[in-house]
Amino acid sequence: MLEGLLIGLQTAFSIQNLLMVVAGCLIGTFIGMLPGLGPMSIIAIMIPVAISMGDPSAALILLAGVYYGAIFGGSTSSILLNAPGVAGTVASSFDGYPMARQGKAGKALTIAAIASFAGGTLGAVLLMVFAPALSSVALLFHSAEYFALMVVGLSAIAAFAGSGQVAKALIMTILGLIMATVGEGALFNLPRFTMGIMDLQSGFGFITLAMAMFALPEALFLVLKPKDLKGGDGEIKDLRITKDEAKAIAPVIGRQSIQGFFIGVLPGAGATIASFLGYAVERNIAPKKEQDEFGKGSIKGLAAPESANNAACTGSFVPLLTLGIPGSGTTAILLGALIALNVTPGPRLMIDEPQIFWAVIMSMFIGNLVLLILNLPLIPYIAKVLSVPRNYLIPFILFFTLMGAYIGQNNATELLILVGFGICATALKFADYPLAPLLIGFILGGMMEDNFARSMQLYDGIAFMWERPMTLALLIIAALLVVLPSYRARRSKARADGVADGD
């Protein structure tokens, strides 16, 4: 391994590759910040650039830099505008945005930067140590386990919905799953629920839905109730975090980096599930008093998804580099780029071309450092977005929302769907329905059905649910996640009643 490290250092520290890291991180951060352009689209756009360089290590370093830069940039727009640019940073807006509204935007961005840095760096260390070993664990996972894992991920959403909200979170999740079945599925090649409309043949666009669920209602709320927008003091002060706060988030970052990394290793899971699961886990193990702060600007609630999603990004490189199996859409695009450069990722990569493998890992350390150094001083300038007067900001938010949906699909009908869903989402928001579960259900829906169908076919029925111990255990965890919060709410209420009676 030491030999590998040295090869990696040698390759990663060449001038060209250092430039690639910096360029990738910068491009990723800025594009990731724009709501609607996620790591997938930007990496896809960067592929021609990467391929024309001709050097596989440099290309992979550039694309990897774009990837975690985008995740990092996505958290900035989640925190400042509540408009996540990337699905993996949706969970960061739960606590980051309330913090920004309380005037603690600087602190929130600092915490996000530190948590991302720690998550990414710890993830890279783990990648270095575990990459060979973990590939065998990931191989044990079968489509039945993937299905069960996704059920756990979705139940976790209900688990952190808060008291009195479990049913609403569930219905929104199911609605998301239902929307994911619209269009032509990979397994059946039959158009379903399209009502004969050609535009629905390929299903709803993820970006359109994300824009309609988050950015549009937020902008409409700003229009309806202007005094909420703190247009005047976009000044980001108080970037520092206190010693107590550092002490509070340190264990969270540690736990979530490790958990996020392992979730990222599992194909199909990735940064999105890692961040949601990380948020849910931290919320559930926090003491009762801190639990109430989650969703209202808890620093732990921000640190958890931020470290988890960065660690998961790093983790998702494990199946790509060691097995040649892309675990997510983004790594699938990376795989395509590598093959175009005549490199075949897989078990032989570490033996045949160790300099690529180790250089990428080394560049991850450098990239995370670059992100931290570039972004901490830049935060006050990035946050200037908040000081733009409302009359200009709102048309621009609406415009970027529309552009995000348009660029992805190049289809003006998508814009009409966006407005329609946006109105529905605003009505749901009025009635206090949580919107994030719908989007997560939608993202996971397709994958979940594919894995469900595959295991049904392999076991000729639903026997896989109890015949595979790992599946069974995961499904039991999922059931507990749904039942426990309502049980806990009932118990705490009973206890509260008891106290009242005693008085």
Next chain:
Amino acid sequence: MALDRWIALVLLGVCLTYGYAAWFTMDGGLPPFMQRNPIWPSTFPKVLSILGIIACVIILLGLEKSEPKEADIDYRRLGDYHLDQALMLLALMVIYALCLRPVGFLISTSAFLILGSFILGERKWHIMLPVAFIATGTVWYLVQEVLGIYMRPLPGIFGG
């Protein structure tokens, strides 16, 4: 009945329609070789429709107690807020969507940005116009030249 239960009622309707489509209309056209599969295209939707109906009924009957929270915006007094502005902006977005192709990116986007801030009550034309034009030009340049995504800049009659 509160709005959240009205919405639950609407969603129940959605789930019932979806369930009807899944349970009664989808299996008829299934080719024979697929009927031997343990899983049909309708299997997953069937499960979803039942789960959805259960969740809707739970909300509709108020089985899960929740304490009323103070909402950000009270929908019962929508008229107190800037509802007119919000509706006009939505209409503007629809018009923009319809105009983007025929009128071209540059004109429709500048018009959208100017009219958007006009609706919100901005009247400083000497700021509005340059901001809109510069932003439109920059975005168009970035998307078209840097990212290489084609967007028709001018109306079709000018050969855009």
